[in-house]
Amino acid sequence: MEKMQQVVGRARAAFNSGRCRSLEFRLQQLKALERMVQEKEKEILAAIKADLHKCGHNAYSHELLGVLGELALAMDKLPSWAAPQPVKKNLLTMRDEAYICPEPLGVVLIIGAWNYPFVLVMQPLIGAIAAGNAVVVKPSEISENTARLVADLLPQYLDRELYPVVTGGVPETTELLTQRFDHILYTGNSAVGKIVMAAAAKHLTPVTLELGGKSPCYIDKDCDLAVACRRITWGKYMNCGQTCIAPDYILCDPSIQSKVVENIKAALQEFYGEDVKSSPDYERIINKRHFKRIVGLLEGQKIAHGGQTDEASCFIAPTILTDVSPESKVMEEEIFGPVLPILTVKSVDEAIEFINRREKPLALYVFSNNKKLIKRVISQTSSGGVTGNDVIMHFFLSTLPFGGVGNSGMGAYHGKHSFETFSHRRACLIKDLKMEGTNKLRYPPSSQKKVDWAKFFLLKRFNKGRMGLAILALLGIVAAVVIKVSFT
């Protein structure tokens, strides 16, 4: 569609105008975004509620809080993030300026997901703007209210040509992906991730893919079960299980399985009361298609708790399954719903083996009083990230990069990592035209003597401390004189 070409073309022309180069401009845009979140809070919360049946308090904590935090961080840190970063020099480059200079990439594409529809476009957008790019934003059409709102609001607050919003479904996204971008950040599932990367390959566009997987949750026998289960319950059933880093399934010893069930039930009671369906804190499944998919996973399973559903409102009660077989459907793909299978394992080694037989997940959780055991699980498995003795929380520390590995994704963002994802780190070396004498040993005609000198220069590094510097400087000067004398 010509429309896509025009939108991207306009963004590129706007980028080439150079106006988003200055830090002042970028800060101004970020400040405008902050104003937008503050002024339009009601509208944003209403859109999220319409999409996910999420009450205002939760929408605020789950989405807006994170956005405001990220904005504040970016505005505060931008000067230091954007500054050239000097690097350690060697004998050859002693007199030179050597640094890494972060630069904007150009026009980047952000494809959002429907489960946290606001923060999953906003958080990458903040990083992309901070890094000085033009940004095309494509919110998920499945969370249609938030998509429409984002399409309405961004042009009211931001530079319209630099930061356009494109809406639509699969056909529109497919068309958009034929355009050339300088980076694409996609949040969603692995199947579409492959499609995005294949499209990006046609233009040699680097990608950040925030995908998913089945995030395992190992509960050790030696652990405060009440606390562990309360934390797991919070993370699992938040957003009705529709969280990319939700604990997908539990692994624990058979002897504690029923205690785990009891503790989760108790926590559910604390959180949602007697009648979950009427709790304002319990969300709904995003649409009928996903509703049916999740209900299908319950077939043939031993339901220890929950299982009630109501298609008309896409309601699925918080559900626990016990004695789940590893080969069952519910253990095939990411559940992304309020269904928590418990599988029993006889030891932490069996748990580790189980986890390693499967694709690397986006998150991994392990609960134990034994720090050594936790470290062992971490060191013998791989995943995007880990939280020990809690769930989700590594997501909230912005100094930690947030991303997957293997099937759960590539690249990472959040905080400074967003800025770096959307920047090119350009290696810069500024020399002068003096000291040509030293260069003589690299020019033809070659000789063994020159090679020996080159070995001396290249296999020495600068050490810390002024003493080391002074000595090397002296050596360098001596070397330069000797070389000039030997090779003239």
Place this chain on the structure above:
Amino acid sequence: MEKMQQVVGRARAAFNSGRCRSLEFRLQQLKALERMVQEKEKEILAAIKADLHKCGHNAYSHELLGVLGELALAMDKLPSWAAPQPVKKNLLTMRDEAYICPEPLGVVLIIGAWNYPFVLVMQPLIGAIAAGNAVVVKPSEISENTARLVADLLPQYLDRELYSVVTGGVPETTELLTQRFDHILYTGNSAVGKIVMAAAAKHLTPVTLELGGKSPCYIDKDCDLAVACRRITWGKYMNCGQTCIAPDYILCDPSIQSKVVENIKAALQEFYGEDVKSSPDYERIINKRHFKRIVGLLEGQKIAHGGQTDEASCFIAPTILTDVSPESKVMEEEIFGPVLPILTVKSVDEAIEFINRREKPLALYVFSNNKKLIRQVISETSSGGVTANDVFMHALVPDLPFGGVGNSGMGAYHGKHSFETFSHRRACLIKDLKMEVVNKLRYPPSSQKKVDW
């Protein structure tokens, strides 16, 4: 071919055995590599000579020196590179351990190029081993002597299952690329780069693509032309122009064009003497196909110097073209040969505009006494890397990342950047089960008070 599946399968099984987890093991492998370079120096230099007509001294400086430096660096720094990296915490995580833990990715694939056939497989290999991976090495078949040697030597020094070498051409590489890897580092051209990335997409394999482009070289009027031109000459004609970061073409004011030509000619004389063809320091074009390609670029051009060729020995003399038109064939793709076009521009702004109309190159060079002008050029253009007042040298600073942007590539390596390229940086947060009270404000039932907190 089943063979590829077996090789990769064996590497994966070896990786899963866990033996390359320990730093001791990795250091041992790196030490073995170092021994290999030292013990087999003669053989390696001979292979490079057979492939590129490069004399031993140059092969040593261009390739082995870099490999030895990288090995020494990796062995020295590995413990610090591999250590968990604590991160700044916030109020919520005050009592917790928060760190980034580098982890091996698994089985990585390194596809080498033919122009620096030894270092371009070795340098990535060092990073991949240091990061704890199993590695499949695929040297370029075009530099066939070095490929064969690498295939012979690596199994003599390294763990055979973890670090395997696969040889072959396009069919073998295509087959190899159907296998699943945890990272692929490819060095070569953009067209094949797209093929590699498309193959990687099928498995969601992250890639580092070290590609090329036309690296511009702007010479300002205010500059010591003799020094500038000598440095440019060195970089342009090294390896007979077959260097990914060679200054591809020159941009300068018309008033200095002839002085530039004179100075380059003088430097050529210094370097190669009267008869370039008999200088042991002057290499040859890798094969007939590239020879013909480069000779074709000379058609219709004003040859200010050079132009002599000899197909039998794939010899092309150091050549300078003047008053080159931006639309000519020689300005279409990366030259990768000893042909240096000079295009005239009336100002640095015109040079910048010219550069920005084209794809982002792997390297960019600017020569000037005026540091402000240099910074202007840098800030108004983009490229993988930059050296001002010299060529290549940014690639020799171990702490600078080496890689492209846009059409010239994605990702970077060298030194610590290699280690990071071949690692997963896993975010780790370790809490304890105490202080549960604080968590109450995150649990339902929600309330305005909790939100305010």
